[in-house]
Amino acid sequence: MKNLWLLAVLWLLASHAFGQYRISGYVEDESSREKLFGATVVVAGTTTGTTSNFYGYFSMPLSRDSVTLAVSFVGYQTKYLTLSLTQDTSMTIALPPMVELEAVVVEGAREEVMAVQPQVSSINIPSKQLMQLPAIAGEIDLLRGLQLLPGVQSGTEGLTGIYVRGGGPDQNLILLDGVPLYSVSHLGGLFSVFNPDVISGVNLIKGGFPARYGGRLSSVINVKVKDGNRAKRQTSGAIGLVSARLTTEGPLAQGKGSYMVGLRRTYIDLFTRPISRAATDGEVSFGYLFYDFNGKATYDLGPKDKLSVSVYSGDDKGVGKFDDDESNSKTRFQWGNFLATARWNHLISDRLFTNLSLNYTRYRFLVGFEQEDTQDNSSQFYEYRSGIQDVGARYEMEYYLSKKHQLLTGMQLTQHYFTPGVNAFKSEDQNEKSDTTFGSFNITAQELSWYLEDQWEISRRFKLNAGAHLNFYHVDGKTFSSLQPRATLRMLTGKYASFKLSYAAMQQNVHLLSSSGVGLPTDLWVPATRKVRPQISHQVTVAYSQQIAKGVELSAEVYAKRMNHLIAYSEGENWLSGGDDWQERVESDGEGASKGLEVFLHKKEGRFTGWVGYTLSKTDRQFEEINYGEPFPYRFDRRHDIGILLTYRINERIDISATWVYGTGNAITLGEGRYLAVGYGYPSLYGDFPNDRYYNDEVEIYNGRNGFRMKPYHRADFGIRFTKAKKWGERTWNLGFYNAYNRANPFYYYWADSYNNTTHEYEGRKLKQIALFPIIPAFSYEFKF
Amino acid sequence: MNLSFKDLLSWLMAVVLLSACTDFFEKEVYVEMPPHEPKLVLNGLVDESDSAFRLLITRTSPPNGQTNTALYEAGAQPAVKQNGMELVGALNEQYHWVYPCDIKPGDTFEVLVNDDDLPSASSSVSLPNPANLLKAELDGIRYDIDGYEYSAIKFEMVDEKGVDNFYEVFLMYEETAGYEDSVYVYRSEIGWIQSPIPWLEESSRGLVFTDAAFKDGEVSLEIWYDYYHPDFKYYVGVRSVSESYYEYMRKYEIHQWNQYPDLFSGEPVPMYNNISGGYGLLAAFTSTVKKIEE
Incomplete structure (x- = not known):
């Protein structure tokens, strides 16, 4: 056990000793200086890299004195920094927001971005x-x-x-x-x-x-x-x-x-x-x-x-x-x-x-x-x-x-x-x-x-x-x-x-x-x-x-x-x-x-x-x-x-x-059937059953929980934004349509008694769907x- | 077509209004279900004070059908045994099968129903011994969380030893009225009572409970009633009921409450059923009543 600890310490020291210069710092938005979490910092042309933490901080050792760093984040232009290091360096990297209509993607940076992402399902x-x-x-x-x-x-x-x-x-x-x-x-x-x-x-x-x-x-x-x-x-x-x-x-x-x-x-x-x-x-x-x-x-x-x-x-x-x-x-x-x-x-x-x-x-x-x-x-x-x-x-x-x-x-x-x-x-x-x-x-x-x-x-x-x-x-x-x-x-x-x-x-x-x-x-x-x-x-x-x-x-x-x-x-x-x-x-x-x-x-x-x-x-x-x-x-x-x-x-x-x-x-x-039950002391087992039907409550036959499906749910939403620079700043009209094609999506189902519109006679039950939201502009x- | 923003908005509002006029919010839907295979439904409550065993035989109906007299199963062939002896001479009274007999605590009733076009159904039940109700008395006024006033009634009872017992408590009032030279006495059950004791659960005829909290011992319990009339006489009744009765009654209320899903209620609750091969309830009870002392 003692040897195992010794090996571990030596290994940590070795890892530390053979590292070269270190680059560390924060990645931020160039215009607002807001720290960016999840930004990727890689050495261009290699798979060496890291991502900024929740507070925008990163730190990584470099095995060469002269490197080009590729720093990228969704919605921002990828920034390339060529550095010649003579000592450990701390710096803040500011990324300019993407403004071009067609983004420039540099082929070389793509592989590294994937390489530094060890996280799954994220x-x-x-x-x-x-x-x-x-x-x-x-x-x-x-x-x-x-x-x-x-x-x-x-x-x-x-x-x-x-x-x-x-x-x-x-x-x-x-x-x-x-x-x-x-x-x-x-x-x-x-x-x-x-x-x-x-x-x-x-x-x-x-x-x-x-x-x-x-x-x-x-x-x-x-x-x-x-x-x-x-x-x-x-x-x-x-x-x-x-x-x-x-x-x-x-x-x-x-x-x-x-x-x-x-x-x-x-x-x-x-x-x-x-x-x-x-x-x-x-x-x-x-x-x-x-x-x-x-x-x-x-x-x-x-x-x-x-x-x-x-x-x-x-x-x-x-x-x-x-x-x-x-x-x-x-x-x-x-x-x-x-x-x-x-x-x-x-x-x-x-x-x-x-x-x-x-x-x-x-x-x-x-x-x-x-x-x-x-x-x-x-x-x-x-x-x-x-x-x-x-x-x-x-x-x-x-x-x-x-x-x-x-x-x-x-x-x-x-x-x-x-x-x-x-x-x-x-x-x-x-x-x-x-x-x-x-x-x-x-x-x-x-x-x-x-x-x-x-x-x-x-x-x-x-x-x-x-x-x-x-x-x-x-x-x-x-x-x-x-x-x-x-x-x-x-x-x-x-x-x-x-x-x-x-x-x-x-x-x-x-x-x-x-x-x-x-x-x-x-x-x-x-x-x-x-x-x-x-x-x-x-x-x-x-x-x-x-x-x-x-x-x-x-x-x-x-x-x-x-x-x-x-x-x-x-x-x-x-x-x-x-x-x-x-x-x-x-x-x-x-x-x-x-x-x-x-x-x-x-x-x-x-x-x-x-x-x-x-x-x-x-x-x-x-x-x-x-x-x-x-x-x-x-x-x-x-x-x-x-x-x-x-x-x-x-x-x-x-x-x-x-x-x-x-x-x-x-x-x-959903109930798959019904039957007459003993309700409030009934069904009137003491006679006169047909006339006392009012008291003979019906109960549902459930053959298992959640055994049925409501209709599929589907919906489209649509939005359009009109942005315009004004003397005082910028304004945007934001127009949105919820449920754009007015689909009646099911909220819940229930069995409802049904009566003939003309004769008002009872016609049994029908399954009804309740929907909530039609198209909402x-x-x-x-x-x- | 030159459509301005204002026109577009007007059209959209019209669509929303029109959709409200249609069956958008509530409409009939179809859900594929397995074909309904009807089964026998047997309902029988064996009452120790009755002079006959009574059985109602119907059949299940599809979810979208009607449950009415047409479902009365005229072709059913019931066989009923009391303590192993087949009862004969059934009378078909108003769609009921009625078997005159002398019913005593401890009797066991077995039912087997065959039918020409439905699967057979069967069940059995034993009549429990009567509850040992010691006394019942008024115990002042109580208020519930909504501020309603109730008369509190206390009753004491002793549990029968050596067996698991199930009970139902109910109230009964007695009114004496005169008409010309005659005096009439009316008695009627009151099912709508409450209790501050959580294990006295609501049933459709009173409150059901088990002896788990006072096994083989004596207990004093409290019930509340909100319309105590000083001119009437009141009685506390305790039914000693079969386990099937207890399970059925405590399920019945929550089954009814949860049949229709909404945001705040719970999931639907299956109904208690003790009929093999079919649905329904075969249950038994004996009743004991005690006048409330004021």
Whole structure:
């Protein structure tokens, strides 16, 4: 054992000693000086290279004194830097945004870009690409863009739920500036919480998770908020049909830092309040609004130290007031997130990058009712609350050890506070007064994670990202520990082709209890407990990708995923069903299995860009007490799923974009027959059966859960942007059409009694489909100065 | 054609409005389903206070069909045994098969129904012993989360030892009315009651529960009723029921509530069924009642 340690130390020293000069620094946008994460830095003509980290930093050793670096990023011109190094060099590389209609792609750079990407099942979408998506109701939505990618599925019509490789909406680790967000929907899911003006970019990982990530089973969606423009003050915004947004950003302390403040708000309430009052003679008033506030400030203490503070606050609020001569009552609901993080990036040396962050995130859901009776001076108050709060600290180190090894390690400590459904009731009248709180108890839990990850360039052809994520979760006097191994191996199989193989084990210590599975604010975040264990998954991915033309990449991935300890409401239970402890109302230890093939054709450069994604998949669930213990299709199991995004720049003033999605219909449970049941003490077994038919309720015959399919879902959206330079800046008219060919997509089905229009005789039942959204044209006016 | 932006927008708004006038939002659809193969449906509730075993035999209907008297299975050939002895002399009263017999706790009833064009169906059930109900009394006023006022009623009972027992509690009121020289006494069951105890579950005729929380022992339970009339007499009734009755009743409510999917309700719930080869319910109960002391 001692010899083994000695060998390891010698090997590390050797790796270190034989390295030559080192180049390190940041990659940033030339005009705004915004740091770019995921930019590729390679030595032209070789496969030696790296990518910038989440903070835009990179570091790599060079084996020659004189080299040409190729630095590239989607939406930017590739920059070539010829360097003659005499010592370790630190520099900032500024990339100019792409302005030419036809992008220049240098043949030599293509191979290296692929060579430095060891990650499988991952895609970066920078903000420039995001802004090309068609706007829905005047708003460009990040999550709708992600839904177009293979392996990522939307749930129900119109909603922004994300279902990755057969996982549920809770199984996505959605990070905003590195901090988890627990609910990402507004207006019941029609919009996500991400204001497009404040987003710098997003990275999605569906499989082959690096060891640095943990806590969710199915995906990591890492959203980076803009630091703010360090070069000049800039204001942008938009006014649309249902919402408006305004963002301002600029330099701080002569460019040593920057700030960014963004606000988005709907004005639906400005219409609904007067309309509801007018329609009811002032008795009823209903208002609804949502807002998102983002604020961020960064400051460079010196060349090696950067501080940043980021805050997000967003809420949906609805209030209904009902007043008459006898009573006044008010109903309200509210859900939303608050998130704050403070971060310190410190370079211990040019090869050791560290990050310390302190985080707070909170999600809460509240529905309440209060009433005052003016006649007898009585009052009632009822409130239901649920939510989750996390307080955490994270310390990360990236050690650029040698030409062949980059080590990442880190530790995270999180304190969770769960409020899984508390009911409060107060009532008061002349005789009695009561004040009661009941429901599930608040629960606290502690989580400690540690990870170690090595990005190892074994040879020119082989690159390995291997590591492990160790997690300790303490709740209810019990500690769950897990070691989650992760590995991704990349093998170059040709000049422009690579083959990848990955394995990832994941553990999730929080569950989402959902009545419908569509990701609504009423869904309840609950902790893993003694009774309800943490969810775990194992996923294997095999991928092949090839650059088939200039800027065009084709990839195919096959995955298999197994999930254990899933939970679901017991049959007949939902969030409304009583104040019992939630643990008594769930089925735990469920299993899930998903397998699929994903094909992705991506054109990244040029006047015409976009992608085509196709997924063939199968996803099942199995619970001992549901569906007689037999496996059944997951509600969002989708055999075929297609997502297409096309954007075309007609000229410098006009861009058009179109998307098309197709998906096999959702799996649903339908009665396959009916029969007469013993209902309210009947069927009248004591005689007079035909005449008492009214009391003889009918029940449905269900031969299995989710045994039927709704009609396929397909929809096209279309967008066109007219941009014009003005004296004061730039304006854009953004016109969008949701559901451009007016397809009536199924939202849900139900059996309805049918009667003859003429004779009014009962004709049996007919299956009816409810659809939500026809073609919806919308426009917004965007400005920037 | 020279189409301005304003014209284009007007046309689009017209399309949206027109689509709202059509069947866009709700329309009939067709989903391919396996052909419906009808099966026998047997419904029988064995009541210890009754003088006959009664059985209703119907057949299942397709999902888009009607369940009505046309489904009454006139050609069924039932065979009913009580404690292994075949009951004879069935009367076909208003579509029911009625077998006059003396019903006692502990009796077992077996049913086998053959049919000319449907698969055979069968089931069996045993009549449980009556519940040992000790007393019932009024216990003040309670309020629920919506502020509604209820009369609280407490009742005490003893569990029968050595077996798993299933119960249903219900209320009964008695009204005495006079008409000319006659006095009439009306009694009627009240099924709509509640309880603060979570394991007393709603059924269509009261609240069902098991003896899991007071196995072989004595228990005091509380129920709530919101329309207690001072001029009436009230009784608490406890049915000692077969397991099939208990399972059926607790499923029945949630089955009905979850038949129609929407965003907030849960998944559809299959109905309890204890008929082999068919559908329906064969269940049994004995009832005990106690006047509520005020």
